Amino acid sequence: MDAQRPAILAQDxxxxxxxxxxxxxxxxxxxxxxxxxxxxxxxxxKTTTIRMILGLxxxxxxxxxxxxxxxAQAAAQIRPRVGYMSQRFSLYNDLTVRQNLTFFGRAYxxxxxxxxxxxxxxxxxxxxxxxxxxxxxDLSGGWRQRLALSAAVLHRPQVLFLDEPTAGVDPVSRRAxxxxxxxxxxxxxxxxxxxxxxxxxxxxxxxxxxxxxxxxACGSPEEIKRSLMPGPVLELAPADAGAALQALRRAxxxxxxxxxxxxxxxxxxxxxxxxxxxxxxxxxxxxKAAGLDPGPMDLIEPSLEDVFIASMR
Amino acid sequence: MLVRIWALAxxxxxxxxxxxWLPAFMLIGGSMELLLVGWATSRPITNLPLRVLxxxxxxxxxxxxxxxxxxxTFELDGFASNMASLRDSLDRGEINAAVIIPPDYAKQLASSxxxxxxxxxxxxxxxxxxxxxxxxxxxxxxHLGQRVALQRLRREPERFAxxxxxxxxxFNESLSKALYTTPAELGLMLEFTVxxxxxxxxxxxxxxxxxxxxxxxxxxxxELIIGKAIPALVVGFTDFWIMLAMxxxxxxxxxxxxxxLLFVLAFLYVLVELSKGLVLSVxxxxxxxxxxxxxxxxxxxxMFTGYxxxxxxxxxxxxxxxxxxxxxxxxxxxxxxxxxxxxxxxxWSHVLALLLLGAVVMTFSxxxxxxxxx
Numbered sequence: 001m002d003a004q005r006p007a008i009l010a011q012d013x014x015x016x017x018x019x020x021x022x023x024x025x026x027x028x029x030x031x032x033x034x035x036x037x038x039x040x041x042x043x044x045x046k047t048t049t050i051r052m053i054l055g056l057x058x059x060x061x062x063x064x065x066x067x068x069x070x071x072a073q074a075a076a077q078i079r080p081r082v083g084y085m086s087q088r089f090s091l092y093n094d095l096t097v098r099q100n101l102t103f104f105g106r107a108y109x110x111x112x113x114x115x116x117x118x119x120x121x122x123x124x125x126x127x128x129x130x131x132x133x134x135x136x137x138d139l140s141g142g143w144r145q146r147l148a149l150s151a152a153v154l155h156r157p158q159v160l161f162l163d164e165p166t167a168g169v170d171p172v173s174r175r176a177x178x179x180x181x182x183x184x185x186x187x188x189x190x191x192x193x194x195x196x197x198x199x200x201x202x203x204x205x206x207x208x209x210x211x212x213x214x215x216x217a218c219g220s221p222e223e224i225k226r227s228l229m230p231g232p233v234l235e236l237a238p239a240d241a242g243a244a245l246q247a248l249r250r251a252x253x254x255x256x257x258x259x260x261x262x263x264x265x266x267x268x269x270x271x272x273x274x275x276x277x278x279x280x281x282x283x284x285x286x287x288k289a290a291g292l293d294p295g296p297m298d299l300i301e302p303s304l305e306d307v308f309i310a311s312m313r
Numbered sequence: 314m315l316v317r318i319w320a321l322a323x324x325x326x327x328x329x330x331x332x333x334w335l336p337a338f339m340l341i342g343g344s345m346e347l348l349l350v351g352w353a354t355s356r357p358i359t360n361l362p363l364r365v366l367x368x369x370x371x372x373x374x375x376x377x378x379x380x381x382x383x384x385x386t387f388e389l390d391g392f393a394s395n396m397a398s399l400r401d402s403l404d405r406g407e408i409n410a411a412v413i414i415p416p417d418y419a420k421q422l423a424s425s426x427x428x429x430x431x432x433x434x435x436x437x438x439x440x441x442x443x444x445x446x447x448x449x450x451x452x453x454x455x456h457l458g459q460r461v462a463l464q465r466l467r468r469e470p471e472r473f474a475x476x477x478x479x480x481x482x483x484f485n486e487s488l489s490k491a492l493y494t495t496p497a498e499l500g501l502m503l504e505f506t507v508x509x510x511x512x513x514x515x516x517x518x519x520x521x522x523x524x525x526x527x528x529x530x531x532x533x534x535x536e537l538i539i540g541k542a543i544p545a546l547v548v549g550f551t552d553f554w555i556m557l558a559m560x561x562x563x564x565x566x567x568x569x570x571x572x573x574l575l576f577v578l579a580f581l582y583v584l585v586e587l588s589k590g591l592v593l594s595v596x597x598x599x600x601x602x603x604x605x606x607x608x609x610x611x612x613x614x615x616m617f618t619g620y621x622x623x624x625x626x627x628x629x630x631x632x633x634x635x636x637x638x639x640x641x642x643x644x645x646x647x648x649x650x651x652x653x654x655x656x657x658x659x660x661w662s663h664v665l666a667l668l669l670l671g672a673v674v675m676t677f678s679x680x681x682x683x684x685x686x687x
Contacts (some may be wrong), residue, residue, distance in 0.1 A: 054529050058684075080531040088522030092324070094331040099324075106320030107530045 005068040007032045007159050007190035008053060012062035015048050022048040024213035025062070030192055030206070032158075035185050037204030038194040039308060045213040046194040047087055050161050053192075054084060066159055080108060083157035085148050087164050093137035097128055100136055101151055108155035122150035125180060142173025149180055153189070160184065162193040166200065178203055198305040207304075209311055216311050221304060229307050232299040234276040236269040236283065239293050245269055247290035248283065257282050261310055272302070272310050317532055321540025325514070329544055336548050339509065340555065343502035347495065347556055351564045354494040358445040361409040363387040366399050371419035377431065380457065381412065386449035399434075409436045410446045425465055484652045491564040496651060497620035499556045500644045504586050504614060506552045508607045510545035511590025515682070516603035534682045538675075542587050549583045570650035574657065578650075578664060582643040585671035589639070591678040617641040642666045 006029035015023040023045040030036040038046050051057040053064045055075035064071040066078045084090070091100045101122055105115040123129040126146040128139075136144060145165055153160060162181075166174045178200065185191055193204070201207055202221055209217040209224070217224045238244035245264055251257040260273035271279055280297055287294040302310075329336055363381065367374050381387050390408055393399040399411045413432040421427030433450050435443040463470040485492045518524040527537070560566045568575075593610065597603040616631075617624055617638040624635045635641040642663040649655035657664065 051525070056525060056528055076531070076533070079529060082529065084526065084529040086522060086525040088525075090523060090526040092328070092523060093521070095324070095327055099327055103320055103324045104530075106323075107317055107532065109316060109531070 006030055006065075007034070007067060008036070008192055009065040010049065010053060010062070011064070013049060013052050013059050013064060014061040015045075015052060015057060016060045021213055023052070023059075026210065026213070026215055027062075028208050028215065028218055030190055032190050033185060033188045034206055035181060035191045035193065035204045037201045037207040038192060038210065039196075039198075039201050039207060040194075040210035044210045046210055047163055049210070050163055050192070050194065054082070054161060055079075080155065081158050083152035083155070083160045085145075085152045085160075085162045085165050087167070089144060090148050091136050091144070091151060094135065096133050096135050097123070097139075097147060098132040100147070101154060104151045104154045110155065118154050118156075122147075122154055126150040127176070142169045142176070145169050145173065145177055146180065149177065153184060157189065159190045160192070162191065164194050164196065166195065166197065174200070198303065198308060201304050201308075209308065211311070225302055225304070225307050228311050229272070229302045231274060232276060233302045233306050234271040234273075234279060234283075235265075235298050235300045236271065236295060237267070237297075238269065238287065238295040241267050241269055243290075244287055244292050244294075247292055248286055250290075251282075251286035257286055263306075263309055265305075270306055272306055314533075314536060318536050318540045318543075321532065321536070322543040325541060325544040328517075329548070335513075336510075339506045339548065340552055343506055343552060344555055344559060347498050347502060347559060348563065350498045351491050351495045351560070354490045357385075358442055359385050360388040361386055361442055361446055362390040362407065363410045363412065364390045364393050364399060364402055364408045366393040366396065366411065366413045368416040369414045369418040373419035373422050374414045377414065377418075377453075377457070378412070380453045381450070384449040384453060386445060403434060403436060406436070406438075409439065409442050410434065410450075422461060429461070489565075492566055492652060493648075494620065495560045495564050495566055496647050497618040497644060499553075499560055500618050500640055500647060501611070501615055501620065502556060503549060503553050503583070504640050505607065505611050507545055507549035507583050507586040508590040508593070508611060509604070510548055511542065511587045512593040512597070512603040512607045513600055514541040514545065514591060515594035516597045516600050520599045528683065534679050537682055538588075538591060538679060541591070542584075545587055545590065546583060549587070550580070553579050553583070566651055568651055569654035571654075571656065575647070575650045578643075578646050578660075578667075581664070581667050581671065582639060582646075585639045585667055585674065588671060588675040588678050592674060592681070595678055595681045614638050614640040618644050636666060637670065639667055639670050642670075 008028075008030040010026055010028050013023055013026045014021070026045070026049055028036075038049070040046050048057065052059045053066060053071060055071045055078065058072075067081060069078050071078060092103070095103070098119070101119050102115065105118060110118060120129075123132065126143065126149070128134075128143065128147060128150075131139075136147065139147065149162070149165065152162075166177055169177065174197070181191055181193070182203075193200075195201060204221065206220055207218070207224055208215050217228055219227065236244065241264060245262060248257060248262050248269070252259065252262075258273070258279065260271050260276070260279060263270050263272070271283065273279060277299055283297070284294045365378055367378070378389065382389050387410060393402070393411070396413070399413070402408050403411060411434040413434070415430055415432075418429055418431065421429040431454070435446050437443045460470045463473055515524065518527055532540070557568075561568055589610070590607070593606045594603055597606055616622075617635045618640050624632060624641060627635070645663050646655075646660050646667075649660050653659075
């Protein structure tokens with residue numbers, strides 16, 4: 001592969017289903033060895049974009065390249081060199097762990113010796129050594145996802161596509177899963193991953209936000225925060241966050257408070273506005289007027305979640 | 314390439330082993346159906362319940378009743394006392410036929426210018442027993458009519474010989490219905506089995522969400538189709554031999570032609586149905602949809618197996634349509650080889666038709682398998 005070439009290239013990809021435009025002119029590049037996060041709400045066009053890059057769907061317009069090869073013409077050469085975990089569970093539930101891995105290995109043309117070696121590694125990686133003969137459907141969600149990832153990288157792909165790999169998986173399993181991804185990226189594997197989880201997005205080297213089929217931001221997490229979110233966020237810790245939120249929204253409607261994004265974060269409130277620190281006084285007044293204790297207020301660095309939600313408005 | 318096909322086929326066999334009830338159901342269920350249909354249709358219709366309203370009560374009327382009973386088609390269920398009760402038992406379906414003999418039956422029969430009449434009511438709601446009953450009644454009445462005519466001419470009916478045609482039936486000497494229906498049933502069961510297995514091949518993966526995974530693996534379209542086809546082929550072929558052995562052993566359907574030819578052509582036919590099933594598989598979103606499509610296509614094809622109505626007796630438009638139904642050609646081939654010991658010299662046009670249909674359908678599924686997600 002040409003060292004200058006991106007591992008994944010999407011150029012003005014468009015996909016229409018009838019009148020509905022699922023993906024509308026998406027362009028981005030992923031450099032070799034990067035972990036690239038693809039973020040967006042459900043139905044934003046993440047899966048459709050991945051399917052077009054993989055050659056599963058024919059784009060209405062635009063083109064994609066993987067490892068410097070055009071997807072439209074060279075899908076057969078690309079397929080052996082990429083791995084994929086689809087949004088839904090990609091293994092066969094009625095097969096055992098070993099049967100699934102064997103099928104993957106054989107499909108990618110591994111020899112007996114290679115298969116035995118990779119199988120051992122895959123079982124170690126997924127933490128499933130000794131459970132080869134368990135039917136996949138009897139594994140819990142986290143184990144299954146790790147097994148699916150191990151299967152997807154059994155043939156040592158250069159590029160890995162993961163479509164919401166950790167949806168519905170508990171935090172500990174998610175952490176274990178991301179540890180696997182880091183070690184793969186360290187070996188030079190390029191990873192394109194879609195996710196809903198903002199903490200996961202922070203782990204990515206580069207991110208793209210997609211909304212209603214369009215990219216709204218693309219860059220490193222810091223770049224995205226800077227570009228979409230000028231300045232810090234005001235964090236409130238009132239005694240009753242729910243009541244405080246309602247009081248502040250009412251105050252906004254009455255015009256007693258300038259427009260700002262106010263969102264509930266657990267027991268706290270985040271206020272997002274161009275100059276959030278100027279809102280301390282009006283907020284304190286509005287809350288006191290409603291008979292509520294404003295509690296401490298702090299200016300904090302915005303999290304990706306703040307950015308994500310702000311960008312969705 | 315072979316490694317990949319084998320890997321896929323092996324996976325499919327593993328699924329089959331886990332869903333063992335499906336092949337078992339198709340094999341055992343199909344064979345049971347064949348046995349039932351064979352037995353039910355191989356027997357002539359006999360002992361249809363008959364009730365008589367005899368207004369005459371003469372020796373002549375009793376002879377008529379006895380003649381009807383002697384055909385074996387009817388069994389005398391009893392005498393009715395009036396028309397109302399006769400109508401009632403017909404309505405209830407207690408009897409298939411009713412005979413009403415008028416009070417002057419014997420008198421009209423004996424008179425030299427008499428016109429003896431008899432009324433027969435048949436239950437046409439069940440048309441097959443009704444037509445059998447009609448044939449029996451006509452036979453009896455024609456025979457009686459001849460006797461009456463001869464007696465009036467003062468001849469002795471016993472010594473009179475009428476027109477005696479020499480009828481011979483080829484290929485099915487005893488005109489056994491089983492020889493006709495069981496191969497049709499066999500063809501139908503084989504079609505359903507192969508169609509169903511093929512139809513589930515891709516729709517199942519799509520429903521479970523594994524199809525995407527399969528399509529990003531380095532399988533070519535041909536490898537996918539062949540790998541998926543092998544298990545369906547094995548099941549279909551096993552089914553065929555079990556049913557053929559049964560038809561031969563239980564219903565005495567002869568195996569007059571070349572078994573090798575039958576083997577090769579059965580393989581061809583299974584391939585054609587298989588590609589049809591794969592097309593259904595690729596176009597349906599869920600297993601349920603695929604299953605319903607199989608039923609739809611199967612029932613339409615059923616018409617052309619010659620099971621209910623022979624294709625030759627159909628309207629011209631349907632006869633033309635039959636050319637595009639693989640089951641029609643297959644049944645002609647199967648009956649030809651089994652009953653008539655026909656060879657390729659006779660069957661070539663049907664073999665060619667199967668080849669063409671197979672090529673078209675296979676191309677279609679091959680072109681569409683990769684667009685399954687679009």
